[in-house]
Structure formats: C-alpha cells, structure tokens
Amino acid sequence: MTAQVNAKPRGRQFFNNPGPTNIPDRVLRAMDRPVMDFLAPEFLEIQRVCTAGIKRIFKTDQELFFHASTGHGAWEAAVANLFSPGELVLVIETGYFSLGFKELAEAMGLRVEMLPADWRKGLVIDKLTERLAADKSHEIKAVLAVHNETATGLFLPMADVRRALDQAKHPALLLADTISSLGSMEYKMDAWGIDVTIAGSQKGLMLPTGLAMTGVSAKAMEVARKAKLPKYYFNWELMASRKPQRFNGTVPVHFFYGLQESIKMIEEETLEGVFARHARLAEATRACVHAWGGPTAGADGKGPSLFGQTEDRLSNSVTTIMMPEGHTSDAMRKTALERFNLSLGGGLGELAGKVFRIGLMGSSSTEENVLRILEALEAALRAAGVRKGDEVFIGEEELLWA
Numbered sequence: 001m002t003a004q005v006n007a008k009p010r011g012r013q014f015f016n017n018p019g020p021t022n023i024p025d026r027v028l029r030a031m032d033r034p035v036m037d038f039l040a041p042e043f044l045e046i047q048r049v050c051t052a053g054i055k056r057i058f059k060t061d062q063e064l065f066f067h068a069s070t071g072h073g074a075w076e077a078a079v080a081n082l083f084s085p086g087e088l089v090l091v092i093e094t095g096y097f098s099l100g101f102k103e104l105a106e107a108m109g110l111r112v113e114m115l116p117a118d119w120r121k122g123l124v125i126d127k128l129t130e131r132l133a134a135d136k137s138h139e140i141k142a143v144l145a146v147h148n149e150t151a152t153g154l155f156l157p158m159a160d161v162r163r164a165l166d167q168a169k170h171p172a173l174l175l176a177d178t179i180s181s182l183g184s185m186e187y188k189m190d191a192w193g194i195d196v197t198i199a200g201s202q203k204g205l206m207l208p209t210g211l212a213m214t215g216v217s218a219k220a221m222e223v224a225r226k227a228k229l230p231k232y233y234f235n236w237e238l239m240a241s242r243k244p245q246r247f248n249g250t251v252p253v254h255f256f257y258g259l260q261e262s263i264k265m266i267e268e269e270t271l272e273g274v275f276a277r278h279a280r281l282a283e284a285t286r287a288c289v290h291a292w293g294g295p296t297a298g299a300d301g302k303g304p305s306l307f308g309q310t311e312d313r314l315s316n317s318v319t320t321i322m323m324p325e326g327h328t329s330d331a332m333r334k335t336a337l338e339r340f341n342l343s344l345g346g347g348l349g350e351l352a353g354k355v356f357r358i359g360l361m362g363s364s365s366t367e368e369n370v371l372r373i374l375e376a377l378e379a380a381l382r383a384a385g386v387r388k389g390d391e392v393f394i395g396e397e398e399l400l401w402a
Helices: 025-031 041-058 071-082 096-107 125-134 158-167 218-224 236-241 253-269 271-293 329-340 367-383
Strands: 014-016 063-067 088-092 111-115 140-146 173-177 196-200 212-216 318-322 342-346 355-359
Touching: 014 367, 025 253, 041 063, 041 196, 041 212, 041 253, 063 071, 063 236, 071 096, 071 173, 071 196, 071 212, 071 218, 088 096, 088 125, 096 111, 096 140, 111 125, 125 140, 125 158, 140 158, 158 173, 173 218, 212 218, 218 236, 253 271, 271 318, 271 367, 329 342, 329 355, 329 367, 342 367
Parallel strands: 014 342, 088 111, 088 140, 140 173, 173 196
Antiparallel strands: 063 212, 196 212, 318 355, 342 355
C-alpha cells in the first residue's frame, strides 16, 4: 500500500528566510503586554536600557537614533541627513542590496559611482584604495558599503575598507549597512572607524520588521549640520532636540518591549558566544552543501554548490547555494515549502531562479533548527530530482514519509 502524501504539511513551519527571521517565544511574550505612555518614566527607562544595549552591540559610544521603519528607512535617514544635492558618493558593489543603496542615493539627488566587484568573490580592496587615491580633490563625500550582502552570502571586511580610506588619506565618510550582520557576526563601529551604522530589527535582533536604527559618529553629526537635502521625520538634529524621548512622532512602544528582551537574550549568551554559535552552524551548513555537491559541484552542474567563492568572506548569517544546471531554485523551493513545510529565500535580481538562501540569523541559528532544516532540505532536493555530486539523491519512491 502506497502512503498518502499530505496535501498541506502540518506543524510549525521551518521558516529560514534570511529576513525577517524567527521571533523567539521570549520576545513574543515580552511584546504581549498593554501599551503605555511613551513619556512615562517606566517607558523612558526601557528606552534608555535599549539604547545602551544597542550601543553595546554596535560597539560604539556615539549617537544612536531609532526610526519606526524598515532598514531601508535607515538608509534614507543616512542619505537625507548627510548630503546636499549633486554631491558624489561611492558605492561598493557587493550584490543586489548594494544596487539598492545606489538607486536610493540617485533617487534622492546624489551623483553615484559604483565601484565594481565580482558578486561571487567580493571586492579587491586595493581597487578601493586606488580609486580613493585618485580622487585628489576629495570630490567623493562618502563610501557606502553593505557589510553583509544577503543576496550573495558574502561579507565585506569593513576594517579593510577603513584602512583603504586611511591609506589614501581620504576624508570621506564611511557608511555601513549591517542589517543582516548585526547580532550575528562581529561588528565594531568605533574600532573600525565607521561613521554611520545602519541596522534593522528583523534579523539578528530577532524582532518583527519595523524598527530601524542608525549609529552616528561625531564627524557625521558635524557634516549633517551643513547638509541641504530635505528631511523631517528622519532629521537627526530634530530628534536629538526632542528630549527625553529623542523620537519624531509616536514611539513604537511594543518594539522596545521586545528589543529589551532580545538584548537580554544576546547578553546572557554574550556577544562572543552568539558569534561563535553562528560561525559554528554556518560552517556545518557549508560542509553539508559540499557533501551534497561532491568534488565536482559547480564545475559540471552535477550538484548544488556554494555561490561564494572567497572562503574567508563567506557569511555566517546567510548561506547562498547555487543550483546545478537544469534545475531552478524556485521549483526546488516550491517543493520544499509544499512537501516539507520549509521556507527558504530565493535568488534576488540577476540571481533569481539560480540560487536559494538559508537564513541563519538570531534564533534561526540553533543546533536543533539547523539540523532539522538540513534534513528537510536534503529531502526536498531528493524530491526535486537534484543530483548529489556524482550520484542521484534517493528516489521519489523511497520518500513514502514525505
């Protein structure tokens, strides 16, 4: 007798998109409480605790602003506060989200130069040093960089980017998008000389989407006082003047309830412990991909393979996997969702249909969760008929339990 396949998988979904990510029960419970006046002393203390906690995670003693928005709002806040129409900024190409940074800056009236780089290998830092050294008149006002490119699974070493600026003796500001790295991978705003840190709530910080934050250096605050682009809601000077809440408009109270709890969870484990866990489980995931692909993965289309080709730049918060020739990632993801209740990220931009992405951020990065994901993913690859290196995964007829 042939077992029946469930029309709809039951149980809690294996949700492993690279953002938004799973929200821990502790955070959900912390947010499940009545609203309070955002000017009440009790809430102002919660906000103070959250501000201090995020500064510890940023590794900064400088200014911090919160915005009721996604990370894209923090992008816009940074551009609106720092520049005047027609000024030139340099965007480091890392992948899909660096293109988005470029489009936003252009839409806001800036001139944008993209420093090209191979999406699979990452930027050659010497190219940045050369470009900055060639800018004798210091026309470039800022370098805009994505610390961890969610589309490709590669990160950009921001300390090396700072060294390139210093070697070229260039005064440009350095902006870093840490939306998919903060709380999952090492980041040091002050030690690395970052002028503006851009972050969001929905990934390593383990919250719903909707709270963004910007860390701002004293140098960037000074530049902001002279910038001419229009802004109101995102105006840092206006926010700093609105004491004690330092917020434009109504403060999203429940986000701060949740953020206070997520900071507690991170610091109970310690930041170093969190980073070590992410590194260990990302390496385990990559080892699994190598086993699926075999020694010829990516060379002749026989098995899945890692998209990134620079070993020391592989992200610990997102793993991007390239499908072998003859298979699309969208078809495999559909099988994974419908047959095994596993939700994975798809390819973005020019990588659509070619890769899929496993989010390993925050509470998604646990031993139990990663083991279950990899088991379900291997079953989905089998069911989709993807080859395992030089062999074929177990056939459909052997997946009676699926």
